[in-house]
Amino acid sequence: MSISDIVSLTDVPEVVQSFFDHKGAVNYDGHHMSLLTVQVTELLDGVFIGCSMNHCIGDGTSYWHFWNPWSNIHMAIRCMEKAIVPSHMPMHKRWFPEGHDSPILLPFTQLDDFISRHEQPQLRVRIFQFSYESIARLKAKVNEENGHNTSKISSFQALSALYWQSIIRALCLPHDQVTNCRLSTNNRHRFDPPLPQEYFGNCISALKATTTVGELLENKLGWAVSLLHQLVTNYGKKDVTDLINRWLQSPAIFNLNRLIDSYSVMMGNSLRSDIYGN
Template sequence: MTPPPPPPPPQSAIRYISDCLIKPRRLPPHSSRPLHLAPWELVLLSVHYIQKGLLFPLPPRCLDRPAFILSFLEKLRRSLSSALSHFYPLAGRLATLRQTDPPLHAVFVDCSNSPGARFIHAAALNVSVADILRPTYVPSIVQSFFDHNWAVNHDGHSLSLLSAQVTELADGIFIGLSMNHVIGDGTSFWLFFNSWSEIFQAQERGEDDVVQLSRPPVLTRWFPENHPGPISLPYADDPSSFHPQYQVPDLRERVFHFSADAIAGLKAEANRQCGTTKISSFQSLTALVWRCITRARCVPLGQVTSCQMLSNNRARLDPPSRRNTLGTRSQC
C-alpha cells in the first residue's frame, strides 16, 4: 500500500523578511483626478479581494540561491513599478466623499493619494512544491502566501489595493497577488499579471523602464445615461457593515480541472439526455457543478436553494466589450 502523504505544514512555518510600498515609476497628468466607481463596482465593497498565485520551481542550476533571490526580487520590484505606471489606480487607496448640500456619500479611488502597492518577501523553507501540489485539498498554509487574505474591498481605504507577496519555498517560489475586486475583475486581474510579466521580460532584454504594453488597459468607467458620477451610497459608510457578521466555517479548498475531452463528453451527454444539440459546453459544465453542489448540501426535498457562479461575459455582449478594461463592468 502507498503510505498516506504527510500532513500539511503549520501556518507558523512562514517567515516574513521584508515589506515595502512600490510606487509607479511615472504618472500621467490625469492621474491626479479621482476615479469614480460605477454601480456594479460599488456593489462589490463587501466582497473579498481577488487572490491568485503562480508557483515556480527554482532553476535547476541555482548554485547561489541567496544571490538569485536577491536579484529576482529587485527585478520584480523594478518591473512592478513600471507596470503601475500603466495601472496607476492600483497604487492608490479608496476614499469616501461626504457632503451635506447636496447630500452625497460616494466612495472613489484616490489616485493622488498614492502610497503604492505593497510588496512582501517571505519564506516557508520547510514547504516544498510537492507539498502544495500533491494533496487532494489545498493546504491551509497557501492562505498565508497572500497578503490580504480575508480582507474585503472596503478595507482598501487603509489597505493597499494591490499586494504582491513572494514566498520562498524549499525548492520553489510562490508569487501571490491580491487585487481589490472593486478595481478589477478576473479578466482585469490577469491583464495586470500578464502585463507585469511582459514588462519583466522586456526589462530583462534591456528595454526602457516604462515599456509600451501590447494590450494597454482601459481605465474609463461606464455609468448610466445622464449620471456620470459620482454615485451616492444610500447608506452610511460604516466599515463594520461591510464585514461578514457570521462565523466563517472551517472549509477545505479543492481545485478541479476539466480536460477538453471531458468537457466534450459532458456536452454530448447533456444533449443526448435532453434530445437536442443546442446545449453548449459552458451550460453542460455549469449544470454538472450545480447538481454536485445541490447533492452535497443535502437539503430536504422541496426546499428552495440557489447557487451563484461568476463568469466573464465580455465576448457575449453586443457589441463585444474590450477585453483589456481595468474594471468590473462586464462581469455577471
C-alpha cells in the first residue's frame, strides 16, 4: 500500500484503523494495555505514524502539549541546532478539589457497574478540509446575518453550527424532535484561581446547546452560531465549581453511550491546538 492509496480516496480506508493501537479499548484497559503507543507502519513509499493515548492520562490540550515540544526537540536535532528546552514544560502535579486528595474512591464493586463497551458499526469515514478563505466567508456570512455583532465568535463555533444544521437536515427528523450540539471546552482558565495551560491531565467539560429540529432548520446559520456562542460565553467559574461538587456528591463514570443520542452531534478537537505544525 502506498501513500496515495490512502490520501487519494474520498473515504478513509478501513485499513487505517489498524495503523493505531488501542482500537476498541476503554480507559480501564490501561491496567493491562499501554497508556501511550506510537505505532509506525511502513508503506511502499513512506511511513504512517499512529499515536494513541489513554484518555485517563490527559485531554487534547495535554496531548498536544506533549507532542509539540517533542517534535521541536527532534527538529532541532535534525537541523544540527542546539537542543531546545521547551519554555513551557507540562505541569504534572494533579489538581484536586479543596479538602480532597488522591485517591477519590468510586462507589462501584463490580466492573459491569461502570464499564460499558460500544460495538461500533462499520461506518464511512471522511475528512473535510476547509481553507482559510472558506472559513473567512463563513464568518462573514454569520456576521451579516447577526448584524455585524459577532466579532468574538470563533471559527470553531461557526463551523460547528454549520455541521449541526447540515447533519440534522440530512436526518429528516420531525420538527418537534429535540436536538443537542455538544462542545468540548477547556476549563483551565475557568478555575479560581485558574490552572496554567500547561496543566497536564483532564480539565474539560461537554457543554450542551438544546433546541428543536424545527427551530434549528427554520432559522439562519447565524442563529445557531449565536446559540453556541452564548453557551460558551456564559459558562464560567461557578459552573465548573458546581459541576465538580455535583460529581463529588454522586461520582459517576463518563459514558458516551449515555451522553450522545441519535438526534445530536458532539464537536471536539478545536484547532486552537497546534496539530499540523508538527
